[in-house]
Amino acid sequence: GENVEQHPSTLSVQEGDSAVIKCTYSDSASNYFPWYKQELGKRPQLIIDIRSNVGEKKDQRIAVTLNKTAKHFSLHITETQPEDSAVYFCAAMNYGGSQGNLIFGKGTKLSVKP
Amino acid sequence: SAVISQKPSRDICQRGTSLTIQCQVDSQVTMMFWYRQQPGQSLTLIATANQGSEATYESGFVIDKFPISRPNLTFSTLTVSNMSPEDSSIYLCSVTTGEGTEAFFGQGTRLTVV
Numbered sequence: 001g002e003n004v005e006q007h008p009s010t011l012s013v014q015e016g017d018s019a020v021i022k023c024t025y026s027d028s029a030s031n032y033f034p035w036y037k038q039e040l041g042k043r044p045q046l047i048i049d050i051r052s053n054v055g056e057k058k059d060q061r062i063a064v065t066l067n068k069t070a071k072h073f074s075l076h077i078t079e080t081q082p083e084d085s086a087v088y089f090c091a092a093m094n095y096g097g098s099q100g101n102l103i104f105g106k107g108t109k110l111s112v113k114p
Numbered sequence: 115s116a117v118i119s120q121k122p123s124r125d126i127c128q129r130g131t132s133l134t135i136q137c138q139v140d141s142q143v144t145m146m147f148w149y150r151q152q153p154g155q156s157l158t159l160i161a162t163a164n165q166g167s168e169a170t171y172e173s174g175f176v177i178d179k180f181p182i183s184r185p186n187l188t189f190s191t192l193t194v195s196n197m198s199p200e201d202s203s204i205y206l207c208s209v210t211t212g213e214g215t216e217a218f219f220g221q222g223t224r225l226t227v228v
């Protein structure tokens with residue numbers, strides 16, 4: 001089955017700096033890669049996603065890149081703000097596969113210091 | 115999008131008892147899943163709730179311990195049976211409305227077994 005590795009487990013940056021979180025996946029059949037943000041005590045919420053037919057996607061300060069050959073994808077947050085502080089999870093899915101479920105990485109706790 | 119109502123939001127239960135968690139969605143959805151999230155950890159898939167048939171369980175999770183129902187396209191229940199303190203965790207319902215689309219989460223049920 002799919003296995004998703006995520007690094008780093010914790011990340012501390014100064015406000016205004018950039019943050020990068022990296023994930024690798026094992027199943028070459030995976031074709032959908034979302035990123036979720038989870039604030040303390042809240043449910044995970046989607047912040048950006050990318051499909052395997054696209055190499056990069058950007059939404060304001062957030063971007064995701066995908067390298068299918070290397071089986072890794074990354075989340076980039078620019079001009080970080082204190083409200084970006086949260087736990088971020090990457091995930092992978094093979095939609096069209098028998099399960100269609102998300103397999104999550106272990107998470108990255110991002111702290112943005114004012 | 116999908117709005118999920120999950121209840122109870124929290125409960126404290128005696129060991130050896132069972133708790134049933136309900137997940138109600140405001141629209142018909144294709145896939146429903148149950149996840150477990152232990153404190154400070156990632157989301158681990160328990161099972162896929164299949165409408166009108168037995169749920170599909172992930173490795174390490176069995177039907178006798180986590181029986182699941184899904185009588186229609188908008189409702190599912192997860193029961194945590196014969197609870198022990200190790201079952202203390204947050205349980206989350208998740209749905210998707212199509213293949214390779216955003217997964218939405220319920221607010222979670224925080225279970226403490228004493």
